[in-house]
Amino acid sequence: MKRFITPLALAIVSPSIGQTLYxxxxxxxxxxxxxxxxxxxxxxxxxxxxxxxxxxxxxxDGNIYTHGPAISPLEYQFRIHTPxxxxxxxxxxxxxxxxxxxxxxxxxxxxxxxxxxxxxxxxNAGDNHTDDxxxxxxxxxxxxxGGKNDGSFVWQGGYxxxxxxxLDPGGHQNKRVAIYKFKAxxxxxxxIHGRSKAFKIDRIAFNHAELPDSAVRxxxxxxxxxxxxxxxxxWRMLHFGTKExxxxxxxxxxxxxxxxxxxxxxxxxxxxxxxxxAEKDISINGETIELRYSRALDAVESDLLFTVFWSETLHxxxxxxAGVSQFVEQxxxxxxxxxxxxxxEESKRRLARLSVSE
Ligand SMILES: [Ca+2]
Ligand SMILES: [Ca+2]
Ligand SMILES: [Ca+2]
Numbered sequence: 037m038k039r040f041i042t043p044l045a046l047a048i049v050s051p052s053i054g055q056t057l058y059x060x061x062x063x064x065x066x067x068x069x070x071x072x073x074x075x076x077x078x079x080x081x082x083x084x085x086x087x088x089x090x091x092x093x094x095x096x097d098g099n100i101y102t103h104g105p106a107i108s109p110l111e112y113q114f115r116i117h118t119p120x121x122x123x124x125x126x127x128x129x130x131x132x133x134x135x136x137x138x139x140x141x142x143x144x145x146x147x148x149x150x151x152x153x154x155x156x157x158x159x160n161a162g163d164n165h166t167d168d169x170x171x172x173x174x175x176x177x178x179x180x181x182g183g184k185n186d187g188s189f190v191w192q193g194g195y196x197x198x199x200x201x202x203l204d205p206g207g208h209q210n211k212r213v214a215i216y217k218f219k220a221x222x223x224x225x226x227x228i229h230g231r232s233k234a235f236k237i238d239r240i241a242f243n244h245a246e247l248p249d250s251a252v253r254x255x256x257x258x259x260x261x262x263x264x265x266x267x268x269x270x271w272r273m274l275h276f277g278t279k280e281x282x283x284x285x286x287x288x289x290x291x292x293x294x295x296x297x298x299x300x301x302x303x304x305x306x307x308x309x310x311x312x313x314a315e316k317d318i319s320i321n322g323e324t325i326e327l328r329y330s331r332a333l334d335a336v337e338s339d340l341l342f343t344v345f346w347s348e349t350l351h352x353x354x355x356x357x358a359g360v361s362q363f364v365e366q367x368x369x370x371x372x373x374x375x376x377x378x379x380x381e382e383s384k385r386r387l388a389r390l391s392v393s394e
Contacts, residue, residue, distance in 0.1 A: 057223070058114035059263045063244030064252045065114045065122075066260050069094045069228075069237040077108025078230055085129065085236070087189055089255050093129075093238035096230035101133045101143040106177040106229035112240060113225050115263075116218040117270060121158055121245035124149065124214040124226075125193035125252060126202075130183025131234040141185045144234035146204070148177035149214065153224035156217040166200040169212035177229055179204040180214060189238050194249035215245065221267070221334060221370070267334040268394075271302050275309065287394060303340050303392040305332035305371050318388060325378040327388050333370045335392075343391045344376040348383055355389070 054073040058065050068090035070081050078098030085093065098107050116122070130145035151174055158168035169178070180202050182192030193202045193214055201211035218224065226240065241252035268287075269279035276285035284291050287299035291308045301307070304314040315330040331342055344362060345355040359379040366373045378388055 055111070055113055056259075056261060058112065058260050060114065060116045060118060060218075060242070061260045061262070063118055063120075063247050064257075064260060065116075065242040066252055066257050067112050067114065067226075067240045068259055069110070069240055071259065072110045072112055074110045075108075076110070079108055079110065082236075085189070088238045089127075090239070090259070093189070093236050095236045096147065096233060098230045099233050101131075101135060101140070101233045103146075103232055104230070106148040106231065108230045110228045111225050112228075113223060114242070114260075115221070115223045117220055117263075118244060119218060119220040122216050122218050122242040123194040123245060123249070124151075124180075124202075124216070125191050125241045125243065125249065126180065126182060126237055127189050127191050127239035127241075127253075128182045129187055129189045129236040129238070130185075131187055131236070132185070133234070144232050145183040146179050146181040146231045147235055147237065148229040148231050149180045149203075150175060150177050150227050151216055151224055152227060154219060154222050155224065158213075158215045158217055165209045165211055167212055168215045169201070169203050173203055173205055173212055174214070174216055177227070178212075179206075179231060183235070189236070191241075191249070191253045194243060194252075195245070196249060216242075220270075267338045268299075268302055271334070275307065299340075299394065300392050303331055303335040303342070305330060305335075314390075316390065320380070323380045325380060325386055325388060327376040327378065327390070328365070328373060329376070329390055330371050330373055333367065333372055336372065341391075341393045342374070343393070344378065344388060345391060346378045346386045346388050348386055350387060 056071055058067050070090060070092050078096060079094040080097050081092050082095050083092035132141045133143050157171040157174060160168040161170040181204055182202055184190040201213040203212040203214050243252045272285045273279050278285055281287050287297060289298050290296060291298055294313060296314060298308050300314060306312050317328045319326050327344055343357060344360050345357055347354040360376060362374055362376045364372045365375050378386060380386060
């Protein structure tokens with residue numbers, strides 16, 4: 037089969053309306069707690085405490101100071117580009133209270149957290165105190181506690197010099213570490229619910245476990261809202277060590293001289309240096325030619341165009357898309373199998389080709 041390539045700008049997939057889609061960049065995700073499109077419910081946006089970042093912080097005003105059910109969910113969407121283990125950290129504050137005449141600095145100090153999406157627990161996850169949290173805790177609303185006696189904002193979570201963990205499934209000496217094994221290219225939703233009244237959250241971060249906790253704690257760091265690269269640029273980084281589409285990494289170049297351009301290698305989910313060719317299969321079914329091929333979901337989401345042409349003569353002017361239809365037969369592990377049908381009509385033979393263009 038033949039392919040041709042014409043350059044066009046890449047488009048970027050946008051998030052659902054109103055919700056900021058955060059992007060992991062260099063192993064970190066930084067989000068302002070007050071920057072959520074969720075209804076605040078019993079959370080109140082404030083800016084009266086000093087030393088917050090962004091436009092303020094959220095104070096929970098539901099339940100009672102000591103505890104309560106998970107209410108008033110807040111959602112934060114983020115996409116991971118560098119796969120691996122990530123710690124959750126919250127920049128939060130507790131509030132001292134007088135309860136039954138007693139001064140308490142161990143209340144108003146927690147919320148519930150969970151992360152929705154396709155990820156795994158840490159390989160060190162377990163059911164004992166100080167273990168990394170098992171998937172059941174990470175995927176369900178679990179108490180996350182933190183704060184400082186003086187009521188000021190403090191970062192909590194992360195490795196914390198091997199602190200025993202911020203997730204608390206209940207019981208004495210029974211904490212877990214909030215750490216997640218995220219996949220590249222996946223979008224996740226962090227959901228925070230209120231638990232104890234007067235707990236405050238200013239900022240939220242995830243950091244790759246290979247980075248120190250301090251990697252996300254500087255308050256001069258900006259929110260990570262910019263996609264670091266497009267999927268094609270990430271693919272080039274992975275295989276060519278550069279995000280630029282020039283030289284050996286150019287879309288039109290065939291780095292391993294197997295007859296498939298680098299762009300086609302990306303589009304069909306291949307390693308541009310492997311001894312593989314695009315998966316395709318052609319057969320005749322009654323009056324129809326069926327062309328099946330595999331393509332990378334990343335390429336579809338990058339708005340690459342996959343066009344199937346047919347010709348009876350191979351003449352350059354004869355290629356047509358008339359009567360061709362395509363649909364996705366299945367999708368798994370980031371690869372789609374597509375069936376293209378081409379009408380035979382009165383023809384004795386028709387030749388088909390797949391074209392990929394940016
Ligand atoms: Ca803030
Ligand atoms: Ca090639
Ligand atoms: Ca190839």
